[in-house]
Amino acid sequence: MAKFVVVVLDGFGVGEMPDVVDIRPQDRGANTAVKLLDHFPLKTLPTLEKLGLMNITGLTRSRMQPSAIANWGTAKLAHFGCDTFMGHQEIMGTRPKPPLIKPFQESIDAIEQALTQAGYTTARITRDTLQLLLVEGCVVIGDNLEADLGQVYNLTANFNLINFDEVKQIGRIVRGANAVSRNIAFGGLIPSMDQVFNAIETKADKHGQQAYIGVNAPDSGAYDQGFQVVHLGYGVDALTQVPHQLHQVGIHTYLYGKVADIVQNETGTSYTSVVDTDQVFSLLLADLQQHEGFFCANVQETDLSGHQQDPKRYWSILEKADRGLAAVIDTLNRGDVLIVMADHGNDPFIGHTKHTREQVPLMVYSPAITGVQVGYRDTLADIGASVTDFFGAPQPESGRSLLAPLTFNLNPTESHDTE
Structure with missing residues (x-):
């Protein structure tokens, strides 16, 4: 060899x-x-x-x-x-x-349906008329605001409330319900979910309309302690x-x-x-x-x-x-x-x-x-x-x-x- x-x-x-x-x-x-x-x-x-x-x-x-x-x-x-x-x-x-370029708003229904069918509890969080998904009270799903908008969805999790293996399973279900380039499931030992909720932001599209909503990853506290991540690509x-x-x-x-x-x-x-x-x-x-x-x-x-x-x-x-x-x-x-x-x-x-x-x-x-x-x-x-x-x-x-x-x-x- x-x-x-x-x-x-x-x-x-x-x-x-x-x-x-x-x-x-x-x-x-x-x-x-x-x-x-x-x-x-x-x-x-x-x-x-x-x-x-x-x-x-x-x-x-x-x-x-x-x-x-x-x-x-x-x-x-x-x-x-x-x-x-x-x-x-x-x-x-x-x-x-070729992946789709699609704001999370256009995928939220299909993703929520897939998670519900798999037995997970979901709720919606609304900001500026846009919505995120909250899964099991501790995983927030929305647009990735750091990459090219519409190409990546993030799953931000609090590992004080859920383990990484379960987050990866949620990520695989989400991955199967959308066709954007990448889904990223990650998290850390975040002191409170309020820190995640307070990091929610919206961004405008090229026409100036608010179209994207997600969690500002650095502000969420996910990177501070116990960070783990898995990247799930389309196809x-x-x-x-x-x-x-x-x-x-x-x-x-x-x-x-x-x-x-x-x-x-x-x-x-x-x-x-x-x-x-x-x-x-x-x-x-x-x-x-x-x-x-x-x-x-x-x-x-x-x-x-x-x-x-x-x-x-x-x-x-x-x-x-x-x-x-x-x-x-x-x-x-x-x-x-x-x-x-x-x-x-x-x-x-x-x-x-x-x-x-x-x-x-x-x-x-x-x-x-x-x-x-x-x-x-x-x-x-x-x-x-x-x-x-x-x-x-x-x-x-x-x-x-x-x-x-x-x-x-x-x-x-x-x-x-x-x-």
Whole structure:
């Protein structure tokens, strides 16, 4: 057995998707990587340079140059929008299904009916003529006010009054009764339900009409103590994804950071709620030195820097990741594979604080393979398909392995590193 490592530089896109004009016109001109390279032309990212970053971006003002030994390509987003959750589901081999965009008000009847039929007690909370659902007196369901409005519903629970397993069960019922992109069931040890009720807010649609109602998650107290969360995506079947498929052939999956929070990995090892970049790499390196299998790590702080529209912080996180990647490469043996990629863009110069719909880089490293272009892929799911192909596991729902050209160019009498 060997090691297959995927490191996701969250939000590190390499140029707007072809459909941006029609799908997300606010992202026209987005190119996270190129704009950062142009903004810091004298600074370098030596590991990413050797892995082929400049091969992907083309000419910039940066002093860095294309790499003759790099294996590189790009991938498009097959999921609607540019979402971290769906991006990672796609990476794990999911075929994205177009979700609805619908205010909670338009789904409340169907959700309430499903919960009532399952035996749960419900009530409605009204603010500004809009309504939320209260389940068993301790779980409030409504719009997520932090994401793109109408795409995510939240279930905010008080774990002093209900346990997380029961909240997950409620979440599964809610998930089956609506078709928006994501439902998030979470909560904490909140002193009083009044704190949750006092955090209820409404927001207007693009016409200025109050259309969305939900709980302001930070103000609710859910994050303060005992926080737990599960993300439930539309059309996501964990039994067709990489961790489950690998488990069928005895391969262990290790997840680090944001990917561990949002990808189901019940038979593997998941390091959840890890945001600090150095800690993500520390955990990853410790396991790489002791174990084999599939490893996937998310560097979330790049994405957070994009949300803050902070290029300086973004670059400093890239420098940390660059050092971490160099250390990862040092642990790899002949036959091991590393892929460095992203899940969408988050251009810190775009003029808004949300993700940007961009293609992502694919930088592939294996000690004995050099100079291969892995192509312009149509879906992030090609990564998941490559992982299962590598380990001889059943293929996931979607994707086409990119390993064939790499294997074809493998010369067993030669070995290369990134020098």
